[in-house]
Amino acid sequence: MPQEWKKKAVSLSGASYAYYWHNILHVHDKNRMRRTTPFPPKLDNRFRIMIVGDSLTYGYGVREEETYPMQIEAALKKSFNVEILNLGLSGSQSEDINKIIREYTPLLQPDLIIYGVCLNDFLPSGVGQYQNNMAYGFPLPEAVKRFLSEKTYLGRLVSDAYNSILMKLGLRNDFFKDILKNFKNYQTRFAQDVKDMNAFVLNRGLPPIIGMVLNQVPELHSKGYQIAMAAEGHLANAGMTVILTDEFYRKYNKQLMMVSPWEGHPNVKAHKIFADFFITHLQHRSDLERYRITK
DSSP: OOGGGSOEEEOOTTOSEEEEETTEEEEEOTTSSSOSSOOOOOOTTSEEEEEEESHHHHTTTSOGGGSHHHHHHHHHTTTBOEEEEEOOOTTOOHHHHHHHHHHHHHHHOOSEEEEEEEGGGGSOTTOOTTTTOOOOSSOOOHHHHHHHHHTSTTTTSOOHHHHHHHHHTTSSOOHHHHHHTTGGGHHHHHHHHHHHHHHHHHHTTOOOOEEEEEOSSOOTTSHHHHHHHHHHHHHHHTTOEEOOOHHHHHHSTTOOOEEETTEEEEOHHHHHHHHHHHHHHHTTOHHHHTTBOOO
């Protein structure tokens, strides 16, 4: 890894902690969200969209303005009085997203909520993609296992690219299989979580949550694709507005859109693609139309 890309902690006013990673500034407020100031008060003349999700929504490895929430805002602001609040929180699963929506919706009073779904959102709260599964296809010395784990970004945030390579080599068991088999009721719990969060939103008089499954390593008909299709089914059954991704998988099949070999989160290209899918839907909404800028 280039020396300038390595993690360097910095002190920044308003941030609970901040650092440079891949020469990109990452800031975290007391709630670990990408902010250095409190959320602004709600304005009646501005359409407020609250986006929830995990580290893919936070935007590790890319500048804040390059994240898909901020790209959505930049595009919509050309025609509408709109603001985007990015509540992306690393490590969040569907259980955590449900809690975030219940906590922040009354505080922030959004007009609309978007959920950027990650494939690992089926896992239990507090369990990362590989945190609960350090099994390998054949025995490896403990020192090697520790090296493979500790040399990844921030320890717990193991790179998707790195683990994908391990799985293809048969070095690590694939947690995707557990989701598809509904191991420990992974799908059952996810289905209930998205149903609960959308019901909460509807009961507050808001429109259905918009959900889209995000994936920076799309492969048509892969296990990841199957999980994305399953997630879309659960979102639809919960009454959410679903942005379908079959077109995405077909158009970008087997394209690796990761920041780098050392950072497996979506790169700028992936964020742009995600944003474009959301923008295509949002710009035609009647509730947003009322906030169109008249010249």
